[in-house]
Amino acid sequence: MNTWRARLLPPALAIVFAAVLCSVVLLVSGANPLATLAEMIAQVARGTTAVDIVNTAGAYYLVAIAAAIGFQMNLLNIGIEGQYKLAACVASIVGGAISLPFGLHAVVIVVVGAVVGAAWSGIAALLKVYRGVSEVISTIMLNMLAIGVVAYLVPTFGELRGNTQGTKIIPDSGQVPGIPFGGAGTMFGLVLLAAAVGVGYAVLIDRTRYGFELRASGLSSTAATAGGVNSKRMVMSAMLISGAVAGLAGLPEILGRDHTFTLNFPTGYGFAGLAIALLGRNHPIGVAFGALLWSFLDKSSLTLDNIGVPKEIVTILQGAIVLSVVVAYELVRRRELAAEQRRVGRALGTAAAPAAAGTGGERA
Template identity: 85%
Template sequence: MNTWRARLLPPALAIVFSAVLCSAVLLFSGADPVATLAEMIGRVGRGGTAVDILNTAAAYYLVAIAAAIGFQMNLLNIGIEGQYRLAACVAAIVGGAISLPFGLHAVVVVVVGAATGALWCGIAALLKVYRGVSEVISTIMLNTLSIGVIAYLVQTFGELRGNTLGTAAIPPSGQVPGLSFGSAGTVFGLVLLSVAIGVGYALLRDRTRYGFDLRATGLSPTAARAGGVDSKKMVLTAMLLSGAIAGLAGLPEILGRDHTFTINFPTGYGFAGLAIALLGRNHPVGVAFGALLWSFLDKSSLTLDNIGVPKEIVIILQGTIVLSVVVAYELVRRRELAAEQRRVGRALATTGGDRA
């Protein structure tokens, strides 16, 4: 009974808190919460919004899983933004420069993307393990450095297309076909990669010794070391894995639609991934719902101008939802802790009374 209450109460409270806070924000801005929600939901059924939501959610899911792996170890990988953009750039350059059979070509591009993300994150991992440098500081610096590296790579290996500078186009042998819905758009083929990563993360987290060591080290590095876990190795491998998954986030668009990396490549996925991982409590299923919700808010907000609501209000709503989840889980955690302390106190009192 207590187990189910502990599982169901936090998300229920989070829904109530977020509904109340979001309604208050909308009312404060002069908007009707019911009309705003109805307009956003109605947008999903128009044009290619539903397909756009799914495609963007796939990228959000990958960066959120990358963040979740770090969170399991109490590591804050702020560098996901730089990792996925640099990985997409390098993968696009390699994909446009090589010629391989269909299928193998795309596999090589995916491997290059994952390897680039892992190597870029590995710099911060090595600095933390061998020099004690905070991963927060190093990954923020690497984010800034990646901007310059990307600009250099695009300038060196790119070509001008109209007013946009981009890498050479990936030939058809390296492209990944998607599922077309006619005028509604095409779901990227690499959406399935996000599903595979989610399944792999779930198995790694809950069914392997490595996943147990990952969570144990995050909960108590001292206890983990006492149990024979190499904490330095765990930090290094966790950050490499986080970077590798982050490096995949830009590939669905590269291989499924754009077939090139341009200076206008989407930004902001990395920072959204951190919030989505918090929203999903680092659980693969929770993160999936968080990614879909975040993508829904992003894409459906484009219609808010039609009812006189600034679309920027969605940024406030996203932050409010994350805040609600954090507060709800913390309240339940404290309540459960207090209840456990009372149970222990009663047990000790009973034991003392029996001895007397």
């Protein structure tokens, strides 16, 4: 019971605090918070918004799982942004350049994306393991380098279409059919891949020896090493797996809708993934709810201009959630620790009372 309270209470408090903060901002600006929320909820039922939320949540879920894998090892993989963009770019170039049977073509593209993401993340892992370079510094630098590499690859291996440059169109054999919902839109087929990754992550972390060693190394690398766990191997493998999952994040849109990578490809998924992983407490189900919430805020905010509310209020809400969730987790952790100390104190006091009584009887 206490475990579930410790998991659910912090994100709930964070969301409530963020909602209150945004309500205050809206009231100061002269807007009605309840009317704003009602408009955002109503937008979900309009057009293709509901399906768009699920599609974007699939990408958010993948980057958040990538971040969660690093968090389990106490690693901060800031480079998810560069990993998914570079992987999507290279996978699109390969997908547009080869010709394979239907199904196999898409599998090769997905594998290329995962390999590129893992390889790019592996650079930071090597620097940390063999040179002691902080993964925070190296992945930030690799993000900037990835932007430059993408800017070089797209014009070099792509083509000019209208006002933008993009890679060659991936042929039909490499595309992944979506799941149509009539006038509500089409869900990307690779959203199911995101769900499968979540299941695999849950099994890996909770049902395998590797997952136990990963969590043990994250809690205390010294204790894990004393128990026979190779800390360098755990750092390398965690970063590689994190990068591989991140490399999949851009593929649902490419294989399901765009069929090409352009210089206008969506950005910001990687940084959102870090926030979503924190919000979901690195738990696959919690991360799923966080991804849906983040996607809902993104998509439903598009209608706020219609009622005279700036859509930037959603950015304030998302930022407030990130800040408050960290504070909420710490407050709940301290409360649970204090409660545990009181329980231990009462147990020790109860055990000491009979012992003291027995000692007194012997002396008599």
